[in-house]
Amino acid sequence: MNPTLEEVYSLVLTQWPLVAGAYGLLWAGMVVYVGMALKRLGALSRQLEVLEAAVARRSGNE
Amino acid sequence: MAGLSGRQLRAMLRKDIVMELRTKEMIMSMGLYALLTMVVYFVALSQAGSSFDPRDIAAGLLWLAFIFTSMLGLNRSLVHEKDQGCLEALLLSPVDRPVIFFAKAGGNLIFLLAVELLTLPVFGFLFLQGEQMDASSLALLPLILLAGSVGISGVGTLLATMSVNTSGKDFVLAMLFIPLMYPLLLGAVIATGGAIVGGAEGVGVFWTGMGWVVGYDVIMLLASYGLYEFIVGA
Amino acid sequence: MKSLTTKAMIALVLGGVLTLGAFLGAFLWAGVPDFGFVRTAEQVDSVRYRGPFEQTIDEARYLGNYVGYRVEVVGDGGQTFRGELTSADEDSLTLETDSGAVTIVAPALESATVFGSEYGRPDWGQKIFYFHVPVAEISFIVFAFAAFYAVRFLMTRNREYDTKQRVSMEVTLVFVGLTMATGILWTKAAWGVWWDWEPRLTTYFILTLLVVAYFVLRNSVEDEERRAVYGAVFSILAFIDVPISFFITRLIPSNHPVIERGGLEGPMLISFIVAQIGMIALGYAIYQLRMGEVQLRDRIEQAKTLLER
Numbered sequence: 001m002n003p004t005l006e007e008v009y010s011l012v013l014t015q016w017p018l019v020a021g022a023y024g025l026l027w028a029g030m031v032v033y034v035g036m037a038l039k040r041l042g043a044l045s046r047q048l049e050v051l052e053a054a055v056a057r058r059s060g061n062e
Numbered sequence: 063m064a065g066l067s068g069r070q071l072r073a074m075l076r077k078d079i080v081m082e083l084r085t086k087e088m089i090m091s092m093g094l095y096a097l098l099t100m101v102v103y104f105v106a107l108s109q110a111g112s113s114f115d116p117r118d119i120a121a122g123l124l125w126l127a128f129i130f131t132s133m134l135g136l137n138r139s140l141v142h143e144k145d146q147g148c149l150e151a152l153l154l155s156p157v158d159r160p161v162i163f164f165a166k167a168g169g170n171l172i173f174l175l176a177v178e179l180l181t182l183p184v185f186g187f188l189f190l191q192g193e194q195m196d197a198s199s200l201a202l203l204p205l206i207l208l209a210g211s212v213g214i215s216g217v218g219t220l221l222a223t224m225s226v227n228t229s230g231k232d233f234v235l236a237m238l239f240i241p242l243m244y245p246l247l248l249g250a251v252i253a254t255g256g257a258i259v260g261g262a263e264g265v266g267v268f269w270t271g272m273g274w275v276v277g278y279d280v281i282m283l284l285a286s287y288g289l290y291e292f293i294v295g296a
Numbered sequence: 297m298k299s300l301t302t303k304a305m306i307a308l309v310l311g312g313v314l315t316l317g318a319f320l321g322a323f324l325w326a327g328v329p330d331f332g333f334v335r336t337a338e339q340v341d342s343v344r345y346r347g348p349f350e351q352t353i354d355e356a357r358y359l360g361n362y363v364g365y366r367v368e369v370v371g372d373g374g375q376t377f378r379g380e381l382t383s384a385d386e387d388s389l390t391l392e393t394d395s396g397a398v399t400i401v402a403p404a405l406e407s408a409t410v411f412g413s414e415y416g417r418p419d420w421g422q423k424i425f426y427f428h429v430p431v432a433e434i435s436f437i438v439f440a441f442a443a444f445y446a447v448r449f450l451m452t453r454n455r456e457y458d459t460k461q462r463v464s465m466e467v468t469l470v471f472v473g474l475t476m477a478t479g480i481l482w483t484k485a486a487w488g489v490w491w492d493w494e495p496r497l498t499t500y501f502i503l504t505l506l507v508v509a510y511f512v513l514r515n516s517v518e519d520e521e522r523r524a525v526y527g528a529v530f531s532i533l534a535f536i537d538v539p540i541s542f543f544i545t546r547l548i549p550s551n552h553p554v555i556e557r558g559g560l561e562g563p564m565l566i567s568f569i570v571a572q573i574g575m576i577a578l579g580y581a582i583y584q585l586r587m588g589e590v591q592l593r594d595r596i597e598q599a600k601t602l603l604e605r
Binding site for chain 2: 450502508521522540
């Protein structure tokens with residue numbers, strides 16, 4: 001980190017809660033949305049595997 | 063073909079107008095609704111005191127009344143068509159789809175203009191009595207009323223045709239209608255405000271707002287005209 | 297289906313790495329710009345020194361703003377006073393000079409020069425820009441894709457385009473929401489208010505309402521074919537607001553900043569570009585994930601109907 005930045009970082013910041021809030025919302029929103037999508041995807045593909053195995057069994061019996 | 067569709071258009075318009083003249087339902091409900099809006103305005107402004115100039119907010123109040131009244135009218139006019147199976151019958155007849163759009167929008171435009179012409183003097187009587195008005199700039203008002211109503215009834219007819227087939231008819235119409243109408247409303251309020259304030263500056267403001275509204279009308283009417291075919295066919 | 301998730305995963309990892317890199321670059325590498333400047337350090341609680349400042353004033357009444365500063369006053373008779381300004385109004389000026397207090401009654405000035413220091417206030421709110429702008433751009437781009445698929449659907453009546461269109465609108469909704477959230481916080485940081493009815497904010501708010509209205513419309517139509525057509529038609533109409541919202545800050549006076557060519561340089565520009573690429577990858581990843589989910593559901597339905605037979 002360069003000296004100017006270090007000096008700036010040492011100052012009191014009034015805007016930091018807003019900046020932190022913005023990035024917090026952004027990352028939390030992204031992570032939660034993608035995480036939920038991935039979780040649903042996993043559950044659905046497990047369900048599909050079971051169903052397709054059942055379909056294969058039945059067509060094998062016939 | 064042009065002569066034929068002109069005849070079809072007239073026939074469909076006449077059907078709407080004759081039905082209206084027989085029942086007077088649209089004009090009555092829209093007119094009374096506009097009157098009720100005036101009562102609400104009086105209540106809303108009752109604590110404002112005498113220090114403020116009613117001319118400053120007159121344009122906004124007027125268009126607020128028009129937009130809500132027009133939503134009521136649009137919803138009713140297409141609910142009627144649907145309940146009586148009229149729209150389906152029209153679709154079966156060899157009528158061009160754009161003709162249906164222009165006929166419905168034209169009917170709605172006529173009713174909306176009638177209600178606006180009834181509301182305007184009542185509004186002036188109730189809220190603008192004794193205010194300084196510039197007669198020459200007030201003469202511009204019909205222009206913006208017409209331009210605004212053309213946009214409202216054109217886009218509104220398309221949206222109402224969609225919303226009558228949904229489960230939440232009037233709420234869905236409001237949800238689709240108000241955000242899409244925002245540019246037109248803003249332009250119309252700017253222009254009407256200019257006409258009410260008057261003077262050279264007011265007239266300049268009027269034409270700025272008028273430009274917005276006409277531009278919006280051209281773009282949105284073309285889009286609605288192009289898309290209506292898909293909506294009635296679905 | 298497998299290839300779809302693979303694409304999504306690659307885009308997700310790429311987007312994650314790039315946005316994380318851009319995030320670190322924005323905070324550790326790119327500098328902090330000044331948020332205008334102030335004359336006295338006491339005006340704000342975080343400042344940095346920018347250098348000396350000097351201003352010439354030709355009318356006594358303007359000196360009222362500079363009480364507490366060192367000034368050099370030249371009267372119209374040519375006499376000069378130097379000292380700290382203790383009070384100033386239209387009738388009199390008082391200076392604390394080295395040789396005691398001097399009061400000039402009914403001042404008729406030749407000129408007065410104010411000396412002081414200039415302080416910059418580091419603009420931390422600007423850090424929000426590195427991600428707010430890319431997220432907003434993606435919301436416009438994905439909306440454009442949704443409108444494109446809507447047109448394709450109306451032309452071909454192919455159900456696949458309807459699915460693509462709906463999923464694009466969902467991604468638009470996510471990005472519109474994130475743009476709104478970061479934007480509102482930026483507005484507070486930069487303008488001191490949470491919301492302002494300013495052209496860009498207003499048109500973007502309308503855009504948000506239109507995207508919400510799209511889902512309200514879809515959810516209240518029962519017939520599947522009709523739902524698809526209505527959704528497509530409405531998203532085309534709603535798309536008209538996108539160019540309006542994008543260009544409005546360039547057309548009519550607006551407080552909302554616009555990125556100008558050459559306005560950013562060095563580390564700031566690089567972080568910003570990396571954030572843009574990363575966000576495009578993330579947007580694509582989310583789109584592909586959702587498409588994969590829709591296709592999985594279709595296959596499950598197929599398998600179920602096969603089993604019920």
